[in-house]
Amino acid sequence: MKMMKVMMLIVMMMMVMVMVSEGSIIEPTCKETPDFNLCVSLLNSDPRGSSADTSGLALILIDKIKGLATKTLNEINGLYKKRPELKRALDECSRRYKTILNADVPEAIEAISKGVPKFGEDGVIDAGVEASVCQGGFNGSSPLTSLTKSMQKISNVTRAIFYSNSIVKEEACGSSWPSLALNIDSKACVVSLQNIQFNRGRTCW
Ligand SMILES: *[C@@H]1O[C@H](CO)[C@@H](O)[C@H](O)[C@H]1NC(C)=O
Ligand SMILES: *[C@@H]1O[C@H](CO)[C@@H](O)[C@H](O)[C@H]1NC(C)=O
Numbered sequence: 788m789k790m791m792k793v794m795m796l797i798v799m800m801m802m803v804m805v806m807v808s809e810g811s812i813i814e815p816t817c818k819e820t821p822d823f824n825l826c827v828s829l830l831n832s833d834p835r836g837s838s839a840d841t842s843g844l845a846l847i848l849i850d851k852i853k854g855l856a857t858k859t860l861n862e863i864n865g866l867y868k869k870r871p872e873l874k875r876a877l878d879e880c881s882r883r884y885k886t887i888l889n890a891d892v893p894e895a896i897e898a899i900s901k902g903v904p905k906f907g908e909d910g911v912i913d914a915g916v917e918a919s920v921c922q923g924g925f926n927g928s929s930p931l932t933s934l935t936k937s938m939q940k941i942s943n944v945t946r947a948i949f950y951s952n953s954i955v956k957e958e959a960c961g962s963s964w965p966s967l968a969l970n971i972d973s974k975a976c977v978v979s980l981q982n983i984q985f986n987r988g989r990t991c992w
Contacts, residue, residue: 811837816844820947822940829941841948842899845907848945849895852914855941856887859918859934866930873925880921880931887914887938908949915942 813836817826826848830836833847863880866873891910898907918938922929929935 812839812841813837813844816841816948816951817944819951820944822944825940826944829944841951842904845904845911845945845948846896846899848941848948849892849899849907849911852911852938852941852945853888853892855934855938856884856892856914859931859938860884860888862931862934870930873930876921876924876929879924883917883921887917891917904949908946911942911945911949915939915946918942 813827813830817823817830820826829851830839830844830847833850835843836847839847860881863877863884866877870877891913893910895907895910898904898910915938918935922931922935925931
């Protein structure tokens with residue numbers, strides 16, 4: 788009889804844990820970024836968002852960086868005709884945005900796919916830097932200001948996800964730890980992580 792009670796308790800605990808681990812992590816993750824609303828709206832606009840783990844969320848945001856860079860490059864190409872006097876600055880911007888598309892984005896995606904998301908951070912940070920350099924070339928009268936700001940904001944939000952507590956936890960515990968939460972080892976891992984002062988990108992213990 789006592790055994791039955793214990794077993795029922797265990798089953799109930801397992802059900803609770805499964806429910807908890809299935810909840811979307813978009814909101815708690817976005818709380819760790821400098822722009823909660825932007826973060827949530829970008830992630831909710833992608834059907835993969837609701838079931839993604841932190842690395843998955845980072846991949847979605849990198850897709851947004853890619854989309855915005857493509858859009859900006861199209862805008863730049865259109866400006867050559869409308870504003871021929873800006874050719875030099877536009878050439879520079881064109882190079883910068885091609886760097887985002889051809890180097891930063893693939894580098895960040897590759898790092899995440901290889902299970903080392905912390906190495907993806909550089910590409911994401913660089914996307915914001917490239918946008919700023921492009922903007923600077925117009926000496927304060929940029930026709931790309933709002934696109935530049937959008938890139939800087941997405942870069943900042945995505946970057947914060949790389950700094951976030953959760954991605955470090957996933958790296959330390961294996962990227963599928965929520966689904967392993969019933970396993971003693973990963974439970975111990977999660978519990979011990981709660982007490983650890985992690986250093987971003989470095990081993991947590
Ligand atoms: C910005 O200023 C620099 C140096 O003063 C100049 O060489 C460049 O042509 C200017 N660019 C634009 C787009 O006005
Ligand atoms: C992005 O982050 C940098 C560094 O924290 C900050 O200086 C900058 O203002 C942010 N840019 C935007 C557009 O939020």
